[in-house]
Amino acid sequence: xxxxxxxxxxxxxxxxxxxxxxxxxxxxxxxxxxxxxxxxxxxxxxxxxxxxxxxxxxxxxxxxxxxxxxxxxxxxxxxxxxxxxxxxxxxxxxxxxxxxxxxxxxxxxxxxxxxxxxxxxxxxxxxxxxxxxxxxxxxxxxxxxxxxxxxxxxxxxxxxxxxxxxxxxxxxxxxxxxxxxxxxxxxxxxxxxxxxxxxxxxxxxxxxx
Numbered sequence: 699x700x701x702x703x704x705x706x707x708x709x710x711x712x713x714x715x716x717x718x719x720x721x722x723x724x725x726x727x728x729x730x731x732x733x734x735x736x737x738x739x740x741x742x743x744x745x746x747x748x749x750x751x752x753x754x755x756x757x758x759x760x761x762x763x764x765x766x767x768x769x770x771x772x773x774x775x776x777x778x779x780x781x782x783x784x785x786x787x788x789x790x791x792x793x794x795x796x797x798x799x800x801x802x803x804x805x806x807x808x809x810x811x812x813x814x815x816x817x818x819x820x821x822x823x824x825x826x827x828x829x830x831x832x833x834x835x836x837x838x839x840x841x842x843x844x845x846x847x848x849x850x851x852x853x854x855x856x857x858x859x860x861x862x863x864x865x866x867x868x869x870x871x872x873x874x875x876x877x878x879x880x881x882x883x884x885x886x887x888x889x890x891x892x893x894x895x896x897x898x899x900x901x902x903x904x905x906x907x
Contacts, residue, residue: 727759735752739751739752739801755793789832790816848877852877854872
């Protein structure tokens with residue numbers, strides 16, 4: 699029997715399946731919305747785009763929940779939580795607010811998930827206060843990343859030298875995400891602070907174009 703190839707989509711599907719099998723009702727708000735986020739962003743071309751959305755989603759949940767618990771320094775959005783705000787409502791609304799903006803094609807599913815999550819918070823005032831807080835954090839977090847360079851248009855010049863992208867058969871695909879090297883990092887102010895050395899010399903006397 700020929701073994702089934704392991705692909706990122708297959709692995710991602712297996713992870714989602716395992717998490718769903720343990721029951722979302724028993725999971726905390728962060729792991730629950732991590733499952734929703736993975737499902738909403740599991741699309742081609744690759745996991746790099748997905749990783750950005752997941753990072754923004756978790757950052758929003760972190761700052762929304764931390765605004766209530768005040769256990770850590772905020773990551774990016776420092777807001778004052780209403781008294782008695784629900785942690786579960788805040789986390790769910792924060793994740794939902796990010797995902798409906800960055801994965802709008804899944805809005806109906808995400809809306810239903812939020813409705814279900816909020817329905818589990820019995821105290822109406824706590825629910826509304828938490829949800830309002832989460833929406834506020836989500837809006838600010840998405841705005842913060844709106845100009846991070848992830849949608850920049852970076853062209854790659856043609857060439858045949860060893861340091862140029864050359865499409866190869868059978869698909870002869872163009873390069874993707876050529877702008878990603880200029881995307882604003884999440885944990886340092888700018889990429890210039892990263893200790894990156896010059897690339898190694900080209901072998902066999904190659905000449906850069």
